[in-house]
Amino acid sequence: MKIERKEFIVVGAGPAGLSAAIEAARSGVSVTVFDENARPGGQLFKQIHKFFGSKEHMAKIRGFRIGEELLREAEEKGVEVVLNATVIGLYREKEIQVQIGTEVHHYKADAILIATGASENMVNFRGWTLPGVIGAGAAQTMMNLYHVKPGNRILMLGSGNVGLVVSYQLMQAGCEVVALVDAAPRIGGYGVHASKVARCGVPFYLSHTIKEAEGTDCVRGVTIAQIDAKYQFIPGTEKHFDVDTICVAVGLSPMTQLLKMDGVEMADTRGGYIPACDETGATSIPGIFAAGDVAGIEEASSAMIEGRMSGEAVAAYLGYASADEKALREKELEESLGALRQGMFAPKNRGKKLEKTDEGIELSEMLLEKGYIGDDEIKRFPGYRAEIKVHPVLECTQNIPCNPCQTACRKDCISIGDNITSLPISVKDSTCIDCGMCVASCSGQAIFLVSENPEKGTGEVTIPYEFLPLPEVGEKGYGLSRSGQRICDATVRRVRTSKAYDGTALVTIEVPIGYTDRARFYRKADEAQ
Amino acid sequence: MFDIQEKLKEIGPYVPESDDDLLVCRCEEVTKGEIRRAVHEGITTIEEMRRFLRCGMGLCQGQTCGMLTRRLVARELRVPQSEMDVATSRAPMRPVAMETGGRDLGVEKPAAGGDAE
Ligand SMILES: Cc1cc2nc3c(=O)[nH]c(=O)nc-3n(C[C@H](O)[C@H](O)[C@H](O)COP(=O)(O)OP(=O)(O)OC[C@H]3O[C@@H](n4cnc5c(N)ncnc54)[C@H](O)[C@@H]3O)c2cc1C
Ligand code: SF4
Ligand code: SF4
Numbered sequence: 023m024k025i026e027r028k029e030f031i032v033v034g035a036g037p038a039g040l041s042a043a044i045e046a047a048r049s050g051v052s053v054t055v056f057d058e059n060a061r062p063g064g065q066l067f068k069q070i071h072k073f074f075g076s077k078e079h080m081a082k083i084r085g086f087r088i089g090e091e092l093l094r095e096a097e098e099k100g101v102e103v104v105l106n107a108t109v110i111g112l113y114r115e116k117e118i119q120v121q122i123g124t125e126v127h128h129y130k131a132d133a134i135l136i137a138t139g140a141s142e143n144m145v146n147f148r149g150w151t152l153p154g155v156i157g158a159g160a161a162q163t164m165m166n167l168y169h170v171k172p173g174n175r176i177l178m179l180g181s182g183n184v185g186l187v188v189s190y191q192l193m194q195a196g197c198e199v200v201a202l203v204d205a206a207p208r209i210g211g212y213g214v215h216a217s218k219v220a221r222c223g224v225p226f227y228l229s230h231t232i233k234e235a236e237g238t239d240c241v242r243g244v245t246i247a248q249i250d251a252k253y254q255f256i257p258g259t260e261k262h263f264d265v266d267t268i269c270v271a272v273g274l275s276p277m278t279q280l281l282k283m284d285g286v287e288m289a290d291t292r293g294g295y296i297p298a299c300d301e302t303g304a305t306s307i308p309g310i311f312a313a314g315d316v317a318g319i320e321e322a323s324s325a326m327i328e329g330r331m332s333g334e335a336v337a338a339y340l341g342y343a344s345a346d347e348k349a350l351r352e353k354e355l356e357e358s359l360g361a362l363r364q365g366m367f368a369p370k371n372r373g374k375k376l377e378k379t380d381e382g383i384e385l386s387e388m389l390l391e392k393g394y395i396g397d398d399e400i401k402r403f404p405g406y407r408a409e410i411k412v413h414p415v416l417e418c419t420q421n422i423p424c425n426p427c428q429t430a431c432r433k434d435c436i437s438i439g440d441n442i443t444s445l446p447i448s449v450k451d452s453t454c455i456d457c458g459m460c461v462a463s464c465s466g467q468a469i470f471l472v473s474e475n476p477e478k479g480t481g482e483v484t485i486p487y488e489f490l491p492l493p494e495v496g497e498k499g500y501g502l503s504r505s506g507q508r509i510c511d512a513t514v515r516r517v518r519t520s521k522a523y524d525g526t527a528l529v530t531i532e533v534p535i536g537y538t539d540r541a542r543f544y545r546k547a548d549e550a551q
Numbered sequence: 552m553f554d555i556q557e558k559l560k561e562i563g564p565y566v567p568e569s570d571d572d573l574l575v576c577r578c579e580e581v582t583k584g585e586i587r588r589a590v591h592e593g594i595t596t597i598e599e600m601r602r603f604l605r606c607g608m609g610l611c612q613g614q615t616c617g618m619l620t621r622r623l624v625a626r627e628l629r630v631p632q633s634e635m636d637v638a639t640s641r642a643p644m645r646p647v648a649m650e651t652g653g654r655d656l657g658v659e660k661p662a663a664g665g666d667a668e
Contacts, residue, residue: 023655023656023657058645108645109644110642110643110644110645110647111642111643111644112642119642119643121643121645121647121651124648124650124651124654125651125654125655126647126651126652126654126655141614143618144615144616144618144619145619146573146574146575146583146616146619147573148570148573150574151574151577275614275617275618277614278640279612279640279644280640280644282637282639282640283639283640283641283642283644288637290633295637
């Protein structure tokens with residue numbers, strides 16, 4: 023057995039690991055990254071949706087592009103990325119075992135960062151081991167990496183952002199999502215993500231869970247039922263759905279095995295069973311760091327900043343950066359991280375029942391329970407404004423860390439202000455030139471351009487559209503409500519695509535006047551609802 | 552930690568539940584009932600449970616069932632989940648083929664039909 027020496031080893035080439043590698047390499051540290059996958063990027067390579075945050079957090083860019091960018095930067099900085107390399111052991115002397123092919127390699131490093139991410143949680147209802155019950159992350163890998171449809175008729179369990187985002191992507195892949203089910207009484211993820219699923223007609227069943235997956239050789243159906251406050255099924259509330267796939271998105275658990283085996287101090291927290299570490303990810307063992315989901319489940323945007331903080335701290339630990347340099351950079355990154363950790367969904371608000379937005383506006387209960395905001399409710403939010411000439415309506419009613427809409431509009435029609443979690447405002451008396459940039463850059467697909475033509479008795483609504491095939495100009499169909507119900511006839515007047523829209527098409531439908539405030543999606547006449 | 556004898560008295564004997572046949576650990580096919588019964592036999596830590604029933608000792612090394620087992624044992628013992636220890640992690644964290652492990656120790660794979668030295 024031979025031990026090779028390395029300066030800084032990173033385990034995991036996800037957003038956290040790659041960011042740390044880039045940051046440390048920038049200071050002159052020589053870095054080796056191991057990842058067990060054949061492709062680097064971690065979770066990012068499955069994320070085909072546009073991200074939240076602000077520009078510095080790479081908001082409105084699709085996840086996989088962020089991954090490509092990180093990889094390019096890592097290569098540029100001379101980081102060695104070793105793929106198909108599974109780290110199977112870690113010892114407190116900073117010794118590490120890596121399985122590559124059929125060989126185990128041994129390394130000793132001066133500093134090690136664990137950025138192994140998280141694995142999906144499971145629930146064990148009757149029938150949960152049948153083929154066809156899969157994790158939502160697995161469904162996402164099948165669709166977005168391998169271009170395989172996970173199933174045809176799908177029930178999603180879990181209404182957090184993962185459940186919502188994957189439900190939408192399943193529909194994009196051509197699957198039918200028959201229901202979105204969650205045991206909690208309120209939707210866990212962002213309202214904007216829920217709304218884009220709801221307007222496609224997917225019903226939400228909150229305070230419900232799966233009673234049984236049916237079938238003998240594979241999933242043939244599923245029965246859900248309502249539960250009471252003590253999580254007991256309420257008899258008589260059972261509902262059956264014919265499905266061939268059940269997707270489970272009930273949370274993630276940090277993959278901390280490597281940290282546990284080297285004897286790092288651990289803590290049982292709301293974010294999971296995680297290493298006790300400071301803000302730079304330094305654990306109880308000097309020279310061993312942790313960043314990203316493994317140090318507490320959050321987001322790719324925060325994982326990237328955490329990674330950079332760890333990279334900086336490692337550079338200082340190894341003597342490549344002075345304490346002053348480290349402190350300065352750390353402060354900058356902390357502010358950026360702080361901005362992401364604000365708002366309704368901030369770690370500090372987990373599990374709390376909020377009634378009002380930061381602006382003091384009553385939150386929509388309906389949005390939290392059914393996934394869409396009431397036709398009248400929307401009017402109390404600053405993103406709504408009534409006007410005849412074309413203007414943006416921003417159906418973004420929760421304080422989330424996001425502001426690409428403000429940056430997108432060069433005509434100052436949209437304002438959020440300095441605090442990125444403030445609600446977007448559709449600015450009064452501003453002049454919208456109908457460029458569509460706001461609609462395309464909204465990560466939550468929550469912006470609509472609305473105008474009315476009283477003489478003709480019609481109005482137009484422009485909606486973000488990310489399904490193929492695209493509707494054709496002149497085509498007739500229906501306007502769907504926020505809950506996905508057919509409410510009026512609609513004619514497609516314009517379909518805009520552009521490189522600047524980055525894959526989001528803008529479909530403008532003409533609807534009878536009076537429906538411009540209610541029609542939020544379009545479906546072709548002969549398509550099944 | 553609690554006194555096992557006192558705890559066993561407190562929780563009383565094992566009472567069957569209708570879904571005791573539900574699988575918890577799918578790799579090693581361990582059911583909810585088996586785990587619950589083991590608690591009443593005095594198996595109160597995840598570590599012991601793994602050796603006793605092999606739950607969490609299969610291919611996924613407890614990645615899937617670890618949390619489920621922890622919750623179940625805590626419920627049966629009537630203690631908060633946070634008071635339950637979690638399973639110890641040991642290398643290798645992912646399954647490693649015997650061939651690979653052997654080679655790491657300097658043992659080469661015997662030629663087909665031949666004997667290992
Ligand atoms: C469906 C879904 C949607 C999401 N949407 C968003 C979003 O819109 N915005 C956002 O900011 N975040 C989003 N996230 C969250 C985001 O993807 C994660 O928070 C982020 O990827 C965590 O980064 P990480 O680097 O910590 O871990 P990961 O991205 O999970 O990377 C960990 C890497 O470590 C490797 N690894 C693990 N163990 C080993 C080992 N033993 N040896 C070698 N390699 C190993 C893995 O192969 C993997 O590549 C989403 C997540 C999901 C599942
Ligand atoms: S369409 Fe263009 S001008 Fe109008 S609000 Fe959106 S970004 Fe601004
Ligand atoms: S409206 Fe603005 S703040 Fe809200 S999701 Fe869209 S881009 Fe983000």
